Each structure stands twice: as C-alpha cells, then as structure tokens.
Amino acid sequence: MTRNKTYIIGCGRLGASIALDAYAKGDNVTVIDEKEESFDLLSESYAGYTQVLDATDIKTLERLGMDSVRDLIVTTGNDNVNLFLAHVADKVFHIPHIYVRFDDPSLKDLIQGYNIQGIYPFQLSFETFTALKKEDDR
Amino acid sequence: MKFVIAGGTHEAEYIVSMFHKKGNSLVIINPSREEAEILRERENLSVYVGAPWKNISFEESGAENADIFISLCERDTDNYASCMMAKNAYGAKKCICLVNNPNNVELYRSLGIDSVISSTYLLGDSVKASASVEDIIKAISLENNQVAMIEATLLRRFRITGKRIMDAGFPKYASISCIVRGDEVIIPNGQVVLQAKDKLLMVCSPLDQARLTAFIQTRKSEEEERLEEEALSRLMGQDEEPAVVEVQKPAPVKKAPAKKPAAKKAAAPKSSAKAPAKKAAPKKKSTKKGE
Numbered sequence: 001m002t003r004n005k006t007y008i009i010g011c012g013r014l015g016a017s018i019a020l021d022a023y024a025k026g027d028n029v030t031v032i033d034e035k036e037e038s039f040d041l042l043s044e045s046y047a048g049y050t051q052v053l054d055a056t057d058i059k060t061l062e063r064l065g066m067d068s069v070r071d072l073i074v075t076t077g078n079d080n081v082n083l084f085l086a087h088v089a090d091k092v093f094h095i096p097h098i099y100v101r102f103d104d105p106s107l108k109d110l111i112q113g114y115n116i117q118g119i120y121p122f123q124l125s126f127e128t129f130t131a132l133k134k135e136d137d138r
Numbered sequence: 139m140k141f142v143i144a145g146g147t148h149e150a151e152y153i154v155s156m157f158h159k160k161g162n163s164l165v166i167i168n169p170s171r172e173e174a175e176i177l178r179e180r181e182n183l184s185v186y187v188g189a190p191w192k193n194i195s196f197e198e199s200g201a202e203n204a205d206i207f208i209s210l211c212e213r214d215t216d217n218y219a220s221c222m223m224a225k226n227a228y229g230a231k232k233c234i235c236l237v238n239n240p241n242n243v244e245l246y247r248s249l250g251i252d253s254v255i256s257s258t259y260l261l262g263d264s265v266k267a268s269a270s271v272e273d274i275i276k277a278i279s280l281e282n283n284q285v286a287m288i289e290a291t292l293l294r295r296f297r298i299t300g301k302r303i304m305d306a307g308f309p310k311y312a313s314i315s316c317i318v319r320g321d322e323v324i325i326p327n328g329q330v331v332l333q334a335k336d337k338l339l340m341v342c343s344p345l346d347q348a349r350l351t352a353f354i355q356t357r358k359s360e361e362e363e364r365l366e367e368e369a370l371s372r373l374m375g376q377d378e379e380p381a382v383v384e385v386q387k388p389a390p391v392k393k394a395p396a397k398k399p400a401a402k403k404a405a406a407p408k409s410s411a412k413a414p415a416k417k418a419a420p421k422k423k424s425t426k427k428g429e
Contacts, residue, residue: 056214056215056239057239057241058241058242058245059241078215079191079219080191080213080215080216080218080219081215083215083218083219083222084215084218084219087222087249088245088249091248091249092245092248104192106192106193106227107219109193109226109227110219110222110223110226110227112226
C-alpha cells in the first residue's frame with residue numbers, strides 16, 4: 001500500500017492549525033479526536049476528514065489503516081497518551097514520519113532510539129524569550 | 139530487593155503490605171494525596187505524593203534503580219509512561235503494570251514492559267480454559283503464562299477419587315499444591331485419600347494443562363464403579379437389588395437374612411467380576427431360602 005496520508009491525532013489549537021495547513025497544501029488529511037466539539041477549532045475552509053474515536057485502543061488504530069500513513073502528528077493534551085501513540089506508530093505501524101508534542105521536555109529521553117521527532121513548547125518559548133531578551137539588551 | 143509502587147488504591151495497599159518486610163526497601167509514589175495518607179497510616183511508611191511518570195518524582199522519592207517497578211495507575215497510558223520512564227531513564231530492572239483494556243496486554247509487552255496484568259484478560263483466559271473442559275475445572279495463568287494453576291473439584295465418578303495420592307498414579311508433570319476440603323486446607327502427602335468434592339489446586343506448565351485435566355477427569359471403569367458401589371452398600375448394610383428379596387423374607391428370621399447376603403456380596407466381587415454373576419447371586423439366595 002502506498003503511504004500518502006497525513007493523520008493528526010488530537011485536535012487542539014496546534015493539531016487544528018497543522019491540519020488546515022496540510023489540507024491547504026493538498027495533502028490527504030484526517031484529524032482524529034475523542035470529542036466531536038474539538039473539530040470546532042478547524043476553520044470553515046477545512047474540508048478534509050475527521051474521525052471521532054479514542055486512539056489509545058490498538059484495535060481502533062488497526063481499523064484506521066495506519067499502513068497508508070506517511071505523516072503522523074500527535075498533539076493530544078496528554079503527554080502520556082502522546083508518548084504511547086508515538087511509540088506504537090513507530091514500533092507497530094512503522095510510520096515513516098512521526099511528530100509528537102510534549103509539554104514535559106524530559107520526555108525527550110523516552111523517544112531516543114525511536115524514529116520519532118519531538119516538539120517541545122516549553123523549549124520553544126524559552127528560546128524565544130532568550131532571543132528577545134538578547135535583542136533588547138543589545 | 140528494591141520495590142517501587144506507583145499509583146493505585148487497594149491494590150497498592152495490598153502489595154505494599156505484602157513486601158513490607160526486612161530486606162526489602164520500598165518506595166511508594168502516589169498521585170493522590172488522600173491515598174498517600176492512607177498508605178502512610180496503614181504501613182507507617184513515607185509516601186511521595188506526585189505523578190509517577192514525571193522525572194522529578196523519581197528523583198525526589200529516590201525511585202532510581204528499582205529491582206521491581208510496579209505501576210498501578212488508573213489510566214493505561216499513565217502506567218505505560220511510568221514504566222517507560224522507570225525502565226529507560228531510571229534503571230528499573232523489571233517493570234510490571236496494570237492495564238484496564240485487555241487489548242493492551244500483548245501490545246505493552248511487545249513495547250518493552252516485562253509483565254502486563256489485566257484482570258479482564260485473566261478472566262478471559264480462564265473462561266477460555268474452562269469452556270474447553272468442564273466448569274468444575276478452573277484455570278489461571280501466572281508468570282506471563284508460563285505456569286498454569288488449575289482448580290478441579292473431584293466427582294465420585296473420577297478414577298482418582300477414593301484413592302490415596304500415592305496410589306492414584308498422579309502424573310510427574312504436575313503437582314498438587316493443596317486440597318480444599320470443606321473449610322479445611324490440606325497440604326497433601328502420599329497418604330491423603332482423595333475424596334469426592336475435594337478441590338485440588340494443581341500447578342503445571344500450560345502445555346500440560348489439557349492432559350492434566352483429562353487425567354483428573356478419567357472416569358472409573360465399569361468394574362471399579364461396581365466394586366465401589368458394592369463396598370458402599372456393604373457399609374450401609376443394604377443393597378438395592380437384594381433388598382427386593384429381603385422384603386419378601388424378613389418376617390420369619392430376623393438376623394439370618396441380614397448376615398447371609400452380606401457375606402455373599404462380599405465374596406461375589408472377588409470370585410467373578412461380571413455383571414451377570416451379580417444378578418445370579420441373589421437368585422441363588424432366594425432359591426436357598428425357599429427350600
């Protein structure tokens with residue numbers, strides 16, 4: 001099966017923005033969230049797929065056809081869920097590109113050795129602040 | 139041994155009390171302040187209040203390098219993250235975790251958690267095991283399915299019922315751990331006579347489970363069953379078939395009929411083992427008595 005789909009698990013502000021952007025670029029996008037209301041964050045211009053389901057159940061994931069996914073973005077509000085989904089995506093479904101958001105930067109240690117890339121809002125905010133401060137102090 | 143017990147309520151209390159003894163060091167981490175308070179009071183141990191999947195909890199509670207890390211949180215993914223943290227970042231040798239969703243058992247194991255326990259999964263396993271035999275046999279698996287524990291209730295018709303364990307020909311691949319007889323628990327030796335309604339708790343390899351249950355359920359042969367029936371009736375002092383004969387004769391002599399049939403019945407099984415012989419015996423009696 002060809003891997004050409006983009007799946008986004010967790011439709012928060014970040015998930016919704018990524019979905020919209022990928023859809024605008026012409027990707028085959030599916031957004032997954034356990035709550036229907038979460039899709040309110042997607043703007044009117046999004047016409048990709050949405051799925052309401054609990055992604056932490058392996059049977060559910062199998063039914064989603066993960067073997068056709070090229071890019072997986074994991075952005076639920078729970079770090080432990082994100083960690084688990086990213087590990088499963090790599091070790092069970094061998095998805096080539098996995099991106100995961102972690103609020104707790106120490107989870108970095110737990111994706112070492114996996115084909116997973118982490119996004120750490122804390123680190124990004126801190127770096128931005130440091131850069132701004134440096135600019136001001138000049 | 140160093141144990142870390144993370145999360146949980148009653149299960150945590152139970153496990154803590156089980157391992158709280160000399161030679162063990164226990165680290166208890168619990169995200170709930172109330173539960174931590176209960177554990178602290180019951181076991182007189184310090185409890186770290188915090189999330190067991192956070193590295194700060196490991197560092198502040200001294201949970202590094204555990205021999206066994208047990209995660210009993212409510213949510214499966216929390217247990218997963220705690221075990222991953224313990225194993226990959228804090229040197230835990232063995233991780234055990236509880237899961238609610240039985241589909242996660244195999245998955246979590248394949249992702250690197252040493253032992254995954256789901257009560258639903260165990261229940262399913264034992265239903266599967268007992269559905270294939272009869273409901274008098276129950277089975278659970280221990281140690282990641284490497285050991286099977288089987289409970290069987292003995293019925294009178296089983297071959298081993300009524301025998302001493304040493305005479306029952308019990309197979310070498312299994313052992314009887316204990317026998318529950320009414321309220322009594324018997325630790326078996328060769329001299330113990332197996333009785334109907336005894337519950338045998340046996341351990342064996344899961345591979346031998348089927349042949350062990352087959353062995354237990356082997357029925358007595360017809361001959362054995364008949365011998366036993368007769369022995370029993372001798373004990374009771376009466377027999378169903380001769381009873382008809384006796385009813386016809388009781389009035390004249392009181393003691394004679396009771397003794398004679400008893401003596402003949404005892405002799406009958408030794409001399410010939412076939413059913414017709416048994417029927418013939420009472421006939422002879424009646425003719426003798428008639429003369």
